[in-house]
Amino acid sequence: MKYASATYVEETRIGFVFLRTHTWQHHVLRVAINDLKRLVGEPLPRGGTLLDVGCGQGRSFRLLRDAFAPQRLIGLDADPHSIALSRAEAEREGIDATLLLGDCAGIDLPDASVDVLFCHQTFHHLVEQERALDEFWRVLKPGGLLLFAESTKAYIDSWVIRWFFRHPMHVQKSADEYLAMLRGRGFVFAGTNVSLPYLWWSRAKDFGLLERWGIKAPPPPGKREETLVNVAARKPVADA
Template sequence: MNHLSDSYVEETRFGFWFLRSHTWQHHVLRVAINDLRGLFSEALPQKPVLLDAGCGQGKSFAHLRQTFAPQRLIGIDADRHSLELSAAEAARLELDVELIGSDCAKLNVPDDSVDLLFCHQTFHHLVEQEKALAEFYRVLKPGGYLLFAESTEAYIDTWVIRWLFRHPMHVQKSAAQYLQMIGEQGFEFDQRNISYPYLWWSRSKDFGLLERFGVRKPKPFGQREETLVNVVARKPLAGTL
């Protein structure tokens, strides 16, 4: 068995290939990290401990180093082969990354030990989402930040995505439901800390082709079902709950 979680949903061969493609690195990862950087209301933590939950093949490492300059970088994934590729990527970058084989629903990380927790396009793969979010909260220091970037059910539950990739469909959620879950866990955020990117690759059904060729006008914010949601949410400081 190549994975470390009983509830792990294995990706398709296409999906595994796509996660190391230029499109993924340049148009998805890089864009999301830049967007999350702009959602902070306060100054960034200096020399943070940064945990990448669902680090996959390590393609986030270079962007995370450039944007957040972590003193310590931890990568966690439940897929053994992905961890091997992450190790190779870290070596290529000459970057010291602590790699841990772990299910997000049971992180092998101490309480209150992480400044920034990056969860990008991972959460919709998780079956035990409530447990994972509780673990994110546990390992973050008081005042630490969850950097959450997700595709919503409106995107995941389309014929193209269902054909090319594999996901646990019964746990997919809307943007509002993800934000509600994060708030109910105890994280703090407001509208300044949220964005709803409307990128070409995230358009449901046709990847925005009809809009690109002028056949259909894009729906404005508030009149469309969001396919992406990004939020920077803070664990309250001790004594502020």
């Protein structure tokens, strides 16, 4: 299959199947979007153009529509098969989505054309991360919102994930490194716009089973290796 990115890392078969499951939509996507809404605060942006980069199979579309009611919803992915499944998902949900087969490092949209950019569990798949972040900046309007939710190197490099999924390991970053990368590009956010969820499914070794069984207590923030980072950041208006 011909992908839209020359550096695309093909997902495993089990990974591709997992991304179409209720578990992915309910326990991962829904939880992340609810957390990002909390980080944005009230009032949530409504209307405008929302771009879902790395939209995969479109399982986010209904959740994004319900949360932000965009006038235009765009899904971007480098995998033709995922785009076809996204189109079917949009039709099934009655969502008028525009689907783009393309590379996050070269987004085929005009400058300052996007109000909200949703990047969920996509960035750690990208080899050309700096170029992709430049593209996010370019297509966002001044004052536009970047909703960034990622797994960190501590999780991606765990034996469970390496066994079942496939990622470009040389570009993985810690939570602090992702935050520094966003700030370095010019995105602005406060501590209240950042969360470091410690969800059971992201525990690098045992999915938190020992903690859920009461065998051990979870390490407190600051003394644990963070596995997830969620950020609601903005492109400053002054940089129009």
